[in-house]
Each structure stands twice: as C-alpha cells, then as structure tokens.
Amino acid sequence: MVHKKATRARGRPRAYDPAAALTGARDAFWDQGYAATSLDVLSDATDMNRPSMYAAFGDKRSLYLQTLDRYIADGAAALKQTLSREHSLAEGLQRFYENAISLYLEQGGPRGCYLISTATTEAAQDPEVGKKLLGALRGLDQAIELRLSDAKAAGELDPSADPAALALMASAVLHTISVRARSGESRAALEAIADRAIELICGNFRS
Amino acid sequence: MVHKKATRARGRPRAYDPAAALTGARDAFWDQGYAATSLDVLSDATDMNRPSMYAAFGDKRSLYLQTLDRYIADGAAALKQTLSREHSLAEGLQRFYENAISLYLEQGGPRGCYLISTATTEAAQDPEVGKKLLGALRGLDQAIELRLSDAKAAGELDPSADPAALALMASAVLHTISVRARSGESRAALEAIADRAIELICGNFRS
C-alpha cells in the first residue's frame, strides 16, 4: 500500500505553490523578455523571495529554461486535444488558431507566442534555448503533418495534397500570427489570416 | 551651381563613420537582443566612445530605433529590386527567399530577421517598436500582394488565386524561416521550406 502524502514533509512548509510560481515567472518573462526581467520582478511575480527561488529553480537562466519546458509541454498537450479526430480538419484548424490567438492576446497587452516572442532572441546566444525552440517547432510540424495525413486518408483533403508541405504552411501561419499579435495587430486581422490559411489548406474540401 | 561639400565642417572632424557605426550597433543588437546589449558592447561595436554615441544617436533606445528604421528601409529597397518584374514571379520569390536565408544565416551564427529576432521581444513594452514592426510587416504584405496582382494579370498565376491571401502566406513563410533560422535550423531545411512555399503559391503556373 502506497500512501499518498504518507508523511508530511519534515521542515517548515513552503509558502509558495511551485506551479503557480513557474506560471508567474513565465508571465514576467513573457511581458518583458528574458534579459530585461530582473530578479526583483521575478521575485514579485513568483511570490517568492530570492533565496527560495534559487533553492527551487536555480538561477535565472535555469528558471527560464523550466518555463520554456512547461510551455512546450502544455502546448503539446493542448495541441493533441485540439487536433484530435473528433472534429473535422477544418474545425480542428479553426480551433487551433482560435486558441492560439486568444492565448497571444491574453492579459491585456499583446504577447504573441512565448517561444517566438522571447526565446528567439536568446536562441542566438544560448544553444540550449535554441535546441528547445527548434524541438518545439519540429514537434508542431510533425503533429500537424500527422493530422493532415489522416485527413488525406479520410478524404478530407485533396488526394494530391502534400501533408508535409501543408503542415509547414500551417506552422508558418501560426508563427506569423504570433509576430503580428505581439506587434499589436488586431484580433480581427489575425482571425482573417487564420481563415484564409484554413481555406488554402483545406481547399474545396472544406466542411 | 551647388557645391557638394562646399565647405568643410567647422570643428574637429569625427573619427567614426555614422553609417558604419549604425551597422555595428545593429549587429550587436542582432546578436544579443536589445536588452542584453550593454553600452560597453555598443561602444566597441560602433567604434565610438560613449559620449560620441550620445551626441550622435541619443540614448540606447533611440539608437536602437534608428537601427530599426534603417533595417526596414534597406529591406524595402532590396525587396523592390528582388520582386521587380524583370523576372518571373517564381524566380522573384526564389531570389527573395534565397536572399533572406543568406541574410538570416550570415555572420557565422544564426541570426534570423533583425525585426523578428529582436523587435518582437521589445514590442510588448515599447509601443514605438511595435508600431515600426507592424508597419514593416504590413509593408511587406502589400509589396508582395502588388507583385502577385501583377502576376495574376500577366497570367503567371491561377486566375482564381487570391493575391492578398497568397501574399499573407508568402509573408508567413518568411517569418517562419526567420524563427527557424535563429533556432539553428539548417540552410537546406530552410531552402526546402521556401521551395515548397513557391510551389504552393505559383501552383502549376510555375515557370
């Protein structure tokens, strides 16, 4: 028999929620970028004092890398749901872009994708950031390509369509939406881009 | 008769080349991002001492904004040439992406587009950066759309094609190439993306 929470931890209980702290740190980085976000700001955003941050997440860079990991994992999980075959391809893509746009415009100000808006800048100097970013990009490509292959097999796509090429386009459209969102483009304009992309990808086979 | 350089400037001649200094500053920002680039680094990169930098370009932010302006202007000028109607649409796009990829991978390390790699991060906090970025994005869209409209009229494009929608796709592909380039993607992979995009845009009308 395995006890869940069998015995309470021994020392003083922590006053912060690790997951919430990571979210807070991520939001701070998201707003200001990695380099411009000071430890003071992070301390506020995580509701932790600095020594606790260090104990829990290591230094600033390590904390940032962990926020990247969680964003990537969360994104992958959400994508799996959004592009499941419960809905048609066009519907799935519609939800996919709609969710992305909502995420990119959340929190008042325009944010864009966390990776594209903050990690691209760091990627040139920090190979580990680059690796994570590249992995996430390829993961998205593959997930979409898989869904498109399925759609092609199911007759939801032109038989002559190239799922890999179309997947790259679908990814590209997400990236452009991120860049435009962060530059202050309106929600309507972003949605128009998504709609046109869906039309282009699904062609006459749109449901 | 107007004399060019009629009279020489009055005081001590400047020891730096303003255009070269701006290029150096831009490259420094390009490598490290705006926030992470210190005045010491900029002083080295511009071959100017700090007081001269202030006299010439104002503070750090002002210098950055000027590098953005020049990059945008240079890009627009280059685009005009690349997408001129001397060459077919497919050729023009080929050159367009090829030039971009070369620029994005120049200087050893991967850099990506200067705007997407550095200005997106700042755009969320600095509305002026956002405005410049958004303007540049829309300018690219319009330039490509114009070229596509011409191509359509000239029979280089499917009569049912939507130039505005295709222009957005072409822009999106440039943006994704920038993000991927900065994340360390290989030149071959980037070129493959460009090729697929050109195929998709030009369709069977490829020359």
Place this chain on the structure above:
DNA sequence: GTATTTTTATGCGAAATGGTACATAAAAAA
C-alpha cells in the same frame, strides 16, 4: 521540551549598467 530539518526573510556585496562631467584635441574662422 529539545533537537533537527526545511523554508522564509533581511540584507549584503561585488560587479555591471546606463548615462554624464570635464578636460583635451583637432579642425575652421577671425
């Protein structure tokens, strides 16, 4: 109650940051 363990809280300190004063140098103008 006392010891032990884990976290919090204050705040220090070396280094780096953005920005500037001030004296000097180099040219043209008087």
Place this chain on the structure above:
DNA sequence: TTTTTTATGTACCATTTCGCATAAAAATAC
C-alpha cells in the same frame, strides 16, 4: 595667432543587477 566649434577620451556617478550569507521561523522527530 587667437578664437570658436565640434569631437574625443578618461573617469566618474548613482542605480541596478545577480547571487548568496546569515539568521529567524515553522514544522516534525525524539
């Protein structure tokens, strides 16, 4: 030659930065 103008170079300042040392606090274990 002297004055004026512009640019340079050194050195500095106040602030902020990251990271950590140290002590108090809060829980369990004995």
